[in-house]
Amino acid sequence: xxxxxxxxxxxxxxxxxxxPDEILDDPVLEERARAIxxxxxCVVCQNEPIDSSDAGVARDLRLIIRERLxxxxxxxxxxxxxxxxxxxxxxxxxxxxxxxxxxWIGPFAILALGFIAVFITLYRKRGxxxxxxxxxxxxxxxxLLKDKS
Amino acid sequence: MxxxxxxxxxxxxxxxxxxxxxxxxxxxxxxxxxxxxxxxxVPQFDMGALEGAGVPGLKTEDLKGQGLTLVNxxxxxxxxxxxxxxILTRMVEEQNLRVVAINYKDKPEDAVEWLDELGNPxxxxxxxxxxxxxxxxxxxxxxETFIVNDDGVVVHRFAGPxxxxxxxxxxxxxDAALGGS
Amino acid sequence: xxPELGQFAxxxxxxxxLVQSVIPIWGAARGNTVWMAxxxxxxxxxxxxxxxxxxxxxxxxxxxxFTVSNVVENSHSLKPMIYKVAGTWGSHEGSLLLxxxxxxxxxxxxxxxxxxxxxxxxARTLSVQAWISVGFLSFMxxxxxxxxxxxxxxLDGQDLxxxxxxxxxxxxxxxxxxxxxxxxxxxSFAVAALIEGRVDPAWARWVRPWTLVSWMAxxxxxxxxxxxxxxxxxxxxxxxxxxxxxxxxxxWLAGTALLHSAIVTEKRDTFKAWTILLAILTFSLSLFGxxxxxxxxxxxxxxxxVDPERGMYILILLGISILGSLALFAWRAPAMExxxxxxxxxxxxxLLINNLLIATATATVLFGTLYPLFLEAxxxxxxxxxxxxxxxxxxxITLPLIMVMGLGPHLSWKRADLPGVLARLKWxxxxxxxxxxxxxxxxxxGPLLATISMGIAFxxxxxxxxxxxxxxxxxxxxxxxxxxxxxxxxxxxxxxHLGLAVLMMGAIGASAWKxxxxxxxxxxxxxxxxxFDVEFQGVSxxxxxxxxxxxxxxxxxxxxxxxxQLFPERRFYPVAGSTTTESAIRQTxxxxxxxxxxxxxxxxxxGLWTLRLIYExxxxxxWLGSVMLVLGGALSLSDRRLRVGAPRxxxxxxxxxxx
Numbered sequence: 005x006x007x008x009x010x011x012x013x014x015x016x017x018x019x020x021x022x023x024p025d026e027i028l029d030d031p032v033l034e035e036r037a038r039a040i041x042x043x044x045x046c047v048v049c050q051n052e053p054i055d056s057s058d059a060g061v062a063r064d065l066r067l068i069i070r071e072r073l074x075x076x077x078x079x080x081x082x083x084x085x086x087x088x089x090x091x092x093x094x095x096x097x098x099x100x101x102x103x104x105x106x107x108w109i110g111p112f113a114i115l116a117l118g119f120i121a122v123f124i125t126l127y128r129k130r131g132x133x134x135x136x137x138x139x140x141x142x143x144x145x146x147x148l149l150k151d152k153s
Numbered sequence: 154m155x156x157x158x159x160x161x162x163x164x165x166x167x168x169x170x171x172x173x174x175x176x177x178x179x180x181x182x183x184x185x186x187x188x189x190x191x192x193x194x195v196p197q198f199d200m201g202a203l204e205g206a207g208v209p210g211l212k213t214e215d216l217k218g219q220g221l222t223l224v225n226x227x228x229x230x231x232x233x234x235x236x237x238x239x240i241l242t243r244m245v246e247e248q249n250l251r252v253v254a255i256n257y258k259d260k261p262e263d264a265v266e267w268l269d270e271l272g273n274p275x276x277x278x279x280x281x282x283x284x285x286x287x288x289x290x291x292x293x294x295x296x297e298t299f300i301v302n303d304d305g306v307v308v309h310r311f312a313g314p315x316x317x318x319x320x321x322x323x324x325x326x327x328d329a330a331l332g333g334s
Numbered sequence: 335x336x337p338e339l340g341q342f343a344x345x346x347x348x349x350x351x352l353v354q355s356v357i358p359i360w361g362a363a364r365g366n367t368v369w370m371a372x373x374x375x376x377x378x379x380x381x382x383x384x385x386x387x388x389x390x391x392x393x394x395x396x397x398x399x400f401t402v403s404n405v406v407e408n409s410h411s412l413k414p415m416i417y418k419v420a421g422t423w424g425s426h427e428g429s430l431l432l433x434x435x436x437x438x439x440x441x442x443x444x445x446x447x448x449x450x451x452x453x454x455x456x457a458r459t460l461s462v463q464a465w466i467s468v469g470f471l472s473f474m475x476x477x478x479x480x481x482x483x484x485x486x487x488x489l490d491g492q493d494l495x496x497x498x499x500x501x502x503x504x505x506x507x508x509x510x511x512x513x514x515x516x517x518x519x520x521x522s523f524a525v526a527a528l529i530e531g532r533v534d535p536a537w538a539r540w541v542r543p544w545t546l547v548s549w550m551a552x553x554x555x556x557x558x559x560x561x562x563x564x565x566x567x568x569x570x571x572x573x574x575x576x577x578x579x580x581x582x583x584x585x586w587l588a589g590t591a592l593l594h595s596a597i598v599t600e601k602r603d604t605f606k607a608w609t610i611l612l613a614i615l616t617f618s619l620s621l622f623g624x625x626x627x628x629x630x631x632x633x634x635x636x637x638x639x640v641d642p643e644r645g646m647y648i649l650i651l652l653g654i655s656i657l658g659s660l661a662l663f664a665w666r667a668p669a670m671e672x673x674x675x676x677x678x679x680x681x682x683x684x685l686l687i688n689n690l691l692i693a694t695a696t697a698t699v700l701f702g703t704l705y706p707l708f709l710e711a712x713x714x715x716x717x718x719x720x721x722x723x724x725x726x727x728x729x730x731i732t733l734p735l736i737m738v739m740g741l742g743p744h745l746s747w748k749r750a751d752l753p754g755v756l757a758r759l760k761w762x763x764x765x766x767x768x769x770x771x772x773x774x775x776x777x778x779x780g781p782l783l784a785t786i787s788m789g790i791a792f793x794x795x796x797x798x799x800x801x802x803x804x805x806x807x808x809x810x811x812x813x814x815x816x817x818x819x820x821x822x823x824x825x826x827x828x829x830x831h832l833g834l835a836v837l838m839m840g841a842i843g844a845s846a847w848k849x850x851x852x853x854x855x856x857x858x859x860x861x862x863x864x865x866f867d868v869e870f871q872g873v874s875x876x877x878x879x880x881x882x883x884x885x886x887x888x889x890x891x892x893x894x895x896x897x898x899q900l901f902p903e904r905r906f907y908p909v910a911g912s913t914t915t916e917s918a919i920r921q922t923x924x925x926x927x928x929x930x931x932x933x934x935x936x937x938x939x940x941g942l943w944t945l946r947l948i949y950e951x952x953x954x955x956x957w958l959g960s961v962m963l964v965l966g967g968a969l970s971l972s973d974r975r976l977r978v979g980a981p982r983x984x985x986x987x988x989x990x991x992x993x
Binding site: 053130 | 717938944
């Protein structure tokens with residue numbers, strides 16, 4: 005219900021994704037601004053970057069990002085500015101810190117464990133096949149080779 | 154060992170299931186974002202007065218050493234603000250609380266007319282036409298109400314209108330803040 | 335009257351499912367053939383009854399019967415007929431009915447088509463399938479009755495969300511559901527096999543066509559959804575790693591792994607426990623997706639009617655089926671491991687690596703999707719995990735997978751000759767390297783990774799074609815006869831692998847080399863993008879059946895030469911009170927010129943329009959690749975061997991090359 009009311013509030017001021025009058029004259033800065041706003045989550049929408057969001061706050065944030073870039077901020081300083089006010093929630097790219105160590109290491113840990121499992125499997129499956137082929141298997145292999153060549 | 158390996162998927166499923174049950178518990182709103190301001194001093198800002206409202210503007214210093222203060226973000230174009238306004242007004246009067254406001258992205262004449270119609274409980278009103286002040290506060294939508302303690306530290310943020318069950322939860326937050334300071 | 339009949343049919347279907355969930359499996363345990371055979375009758379009955387109920391609901395939508403509250407909430411008398419029909423599955427209740435219908439149809443499919451499946455396995459499978467049916471039918475009857483009446487009936491309906499009134503989206507859910515729910519029958523086969531305690535190559539062969547059908551439908555469903563997002567949402571995006579997208583992607587990945595692992599089980603009688611586990615997990619992930627989408631546990635850009643209470647019911651259903659089956663797995667699977675041995679360099683080993691990488695990719699998506707929930711539960715902290723994380727973790731896992739994919743089909747079963755294979759692919763490697771350098775030289779900006787990935791896609795294409803050509807001995811006489819004689823599944827594999835490479839090229843082109851411009855436009859404004867000159871000629875108002883549209887006319891030229899006209903729209907739906915963007919796209923294989931319009935946000939821009947132009951190179955390769963994947967699946971499905979049921983115990987290995 006509360007969410008619905010919030011949405012109603014937003015409908016009252018209809019605005020749309022990046023607008024022409026927001027765009028900076030400097031193409032390099034503008035490109036940085038676009039890249040930043042693609043990675044900043046809109047705080048009122050469900051799961052959208054501010055770059056493509058219609059919400060008013062998203063537009064305000066896009067303008068602020070550009071102002072800060074023009075004022076000489078680095079990308080990181082712009083992100084820090086936003087995090088100070090809205091928290092880590094606005095970053096689509098979760099920062100590297102204790103509470104996200106698991107997130108960033110997770111996939112590669114899974115892969116490493118998987119590789120270990122695969123090596124064990126390969127080793128086990130090989131163990132018996134290596135010495136010699138049974139007569140039947142040899143026959144099949146011959147047939148196979150004959151067929152392939 | 155091998156048996157354990159075969160039970161691993163079950164174990165993982167149980168863990169994920171546990172989190173899923175937790176995620177479904179009542180009262181959790183997945184789209185609710187905790188404010189980054191909690192336990193921090195109020196941000197630096199200085200907003201001019203709302204013309205015609207007859208009360209002064211709002212800046213950072215106005216929130217220090219003044220006892221517990223509620224900072225209500227409102228706009229005349231926002232329906233839920235209208236719904237919460239009488240409730241908030243009564244709360245403030247009955248409990249003798251200090252309340253100030255940020256008028257968010259509004260036309261002055263609309264805001265003044267709105268206050269004339271519904272009454273003005275605010276001691277100060279900061280006028281924020283551009284919404285920049287709102288961003289300093291990490292405002293995501295209106296209405297929103299912050300609770301600031303005597304030291305000028307933000308202790309609570311309430312997003313959405315203070316109506317129905319929201320009123321009870323907001324009152325709890327106010328009581329907690331009063332008890333703490 | 336008809337809605338009541340529909341509801342009655344559902345209750346009867348529940349009865350049939352209840353009978354089916356007990357009698358056949360009991361019969362299998364006691365060796366009673368009559369009881370076992372009863373599963374076929376009940377499965378067909380169940381399907382007929384749910385089909386009747388579904389028809390009844392569709393009828394209510396078609397005739398706009400506003401005494402049914404579901405119709406009131408999701409339809410409107412002025413809506414075009416196709417969207418009235420599509421409204422049947424547009425709501426939570428209706429889509430659940432579709433879900434149950436597909437569940438019953440797959441059960442009936444096994445009952446009718448699986449004449450070669452041993453009676454006991456079939457009886458157990460049908461009973462397990464009925465357990466799922468019982469769960470979902472009772473869920474629907476007790477919490478989400480689609481036939482509820484409303485009194486007094488309103489004069490007209492509230493209309494379906496206009497965003498959803500679109501052809502692509504009208505058929506997207508049914509396809510997606512055939513995919514999701516189709517995996518239920520594979521799950522049932524797996525659970526039945528666990529109960530029986532036996533998995534053999536024949537089992538894998540029976541499961542394969544059902545896996546293929548579901549996988550094809552899911553592929554099509556996801557591609558359609560992505561296509562819809564691309565042209566409807568107005569900013570040219572086609573994948574956002576949103577939770578709702580991820581939960582449809584995970585069963586797809588797991589299903590893909592299952593398809594490959596089942597081949598090994600079928601051909602080499604090994605990887606048994608793993609295949610069973612994948613069969614269980616694929617459907618579990620489908621169920622989990624349903625839970626995520628409908629419970630609202632995670633926030634998503636794709637709005638859905640969410641309801642935590644229903645979420646709890648789904649979670650209970652899900653808990654019983656997933657935990658039950660995994661517990662059964664933990665108990666019975668250890669006894670299942672298997673014979674077939676192979677060398678570390680062999681087709682089996684290649685498929686093992688394939689499965690490792692796909693499983694890791696699945697786990698990564700699952701982990702990233704749920705991490706915010708984990709963290710919130712543990713520390714209360716809220717974070718977002720978005721595209722940067724998924725790109726950083728998914729891509730490094732996928733690229734090696736694609737490389738192995740090119741190599742895999744060249745390896746022979748049991749023991750492969752790696753030096754020989756590499757020598758064979760030597761010239762291809764050189765060619766791919768040259769092509770990649772050409773792309774690198776031609777490319778205009780974009781990350782280096784894009785060029786490298788493009789090279790890997792080239793590699794997959796080249797290696798797949800070379801493998802195919804080698805197998806049919808393309809250069810020797812009689813190649814056509816060999817092409818016709820070769821098992822279709824083999825052609826299907828080649829086509830699907832090519833499709834993936836094509837899809838990958840689309841993904842790279844459309845994300846790395848995309849350009850866009852945004853500008854204010856008034857009649858006469860000319861905007862340049864990617865070599866095109868686009869002239870904004872003005873906006874006119876037009877009336878649709880249930881909306882009012884503002885249609886812009888854009889004149890597109892290149893170097894003074896007329897190319898085309900584009901008509902992007904902004905549609906207002908008065909009943910629903912909402913506005914949608916209808917983009918206009920000039921499609922070519924090289925890339926899409928994509929145009930959309932919006933009212934400007936700024937008050938100073940009164941009377942102007944915001945014109946957004948995007949050039950997306952190679953984006954159509956995404957859809958083309960998806961079509962190739964589906965067609966590849968269809969080719970495999972049409973393979974005679976899949977229909978010849980009896981397990982031909984020893985198929986000559988040499989005659990069944992790569993799949």
